[in-house]
Amino acid sequence: MQNEAFKELRLNCCYLAFDVKVDDLAAAVKAIGALGLGGANVTIPHKERVLDYLDEVEEQARLIGAVNTIVCRGGRLIGYNTDAPGFLESLRADAGFDPGGSHVVILGAGGAARAVAYALALGGVESMGIFNRNLSRAEALARDISRSAACKVEAGDLKGVAISRALARADLLVNATSAGMHPHTDEVPLSDLAALRPGLIVYDLIYNPTKTRLLLEAEARGCRVFNGIGMLVYQGALAFELWTGQKAPVAVMRAAAEKALGNVKKEESV
């Protein structure tokens, strides 16, 4: 996706993946400056710990507590979080949804759920339910959100009655758990499927498979469904703009991401 974008804008850059072990994180981050790289993306499991090794962390990334994009500027390493605005941009562009004044339910309390919860809270939602398999993680995230935003926040587990009650008035349900992701495609994070009703927007951060069981069940009940490819593309587009200072060719990036994911699916079915 990034390499196609560089090619499209005729930029003499390339994007490479490095598998960095937890114990090597400090050395790997230091090497970004030493090697004169323009920047980097950071992914699972380094997004939170990487903050300790940067010269500067932008305000929203610090609030979320996670960095997924590093820019090297004048020898200084600056951390950003493009997952949160990337998710919001996908909601607006793909689903035509503005979170202002809405009621939302988030499943999960890991790194992605944190970015989504902050994005929605700062986007002006009126109420937010955070439901997670591990209740104490949901409660901790709910506490963090209520310290930084004015919306009403509740926390619960994935099985209680609270989740059904919250879904009855929700405009948007976001799955930010990894339940349903390849190869566990039979898993569904929600037990009360009857709570999925026509008109509800269901956004699953997972993009492999392209439609999780949750999205298939939601679609069969008349919900509007979206997978995580939009968030993947928009967080990448925002990172591209931070690195290059140029407008990202979003359509080219989306086509490249969809092609690459199509190839992954073909390999998995062999």
Ligand code: NAP
């Ligand atoms: P993470 O920090 O490891 O968190 C995983 C979350 O999933 C936790 O809330 C965990 O609950 C929950 N979970 C795992 N297995 C479950 C199961 N069988 N049933 C119910 N809940 C389960 O991972 P993450 O970084 O937040 O990523 C979560 C998902 O978002 C992944 O599928 C990832 O691919 C996707 N994602 C997509 C994008 C995008 O651009 N589209 C960006 C980031 C992440 P416990 O706390 O109880 O363990």
